[in-house]
Amino acid sequence: MRWVKSSQPRKQRRALFNAPLHKRQKLMAAPLSPELRKQYGIRSLPVRVGDEVVIMRGDFKGHRGKVVRVDLRRMRIFVEGVTITNARGEPRYYPIHPSNVMIVSLNLDDERRRQIIERKRRQRELQLALMKAAAGGSAEAIGEEGKAS
DSSP states (O other), X not given: OOOOOOOOHHHHXXXXXXXXXXXXXXXXXXXXXXXXXXXXXXXXXEOOTTOEEEEOSSTTTTOXXXXXXXXXXXXXXXXXXXXXXXXTSOEEEEEEOGGGEEEEEXXXXXXXXXXXXXXXXXXXXXXXXXXXXXXXXXXXXXXXXXXXX
């Protein structure tokens, strides 16, 4: 299924729910902490196992832990120490949507992920340079995050 260009909410939801796994991976992105943003020059990345995150919303707000599992089918992540007890009294990981977390430490074991970060950084720098040129080269016209002020 091709990605929809419709602005109708029902078609957007349908596309989201029926998205193939390789597109769901992209949708599993979470924002980076301000320190990581400054270090890598990018705003967000798809969450991976081994990343350390802080939960920003919900019952577990403020909890910090490593991602132990990423469920692309349900579009949820599971964080170390974030558990609930099921009906049998056994602890179970609580599913969290990646939009509700912030990445504070990246798992950079994968060389390909380092390349992705570098590619995104270069692309962002190019965008900022183009925006600056379009604004007539004035530094005041471009905010710190690259947004027009």
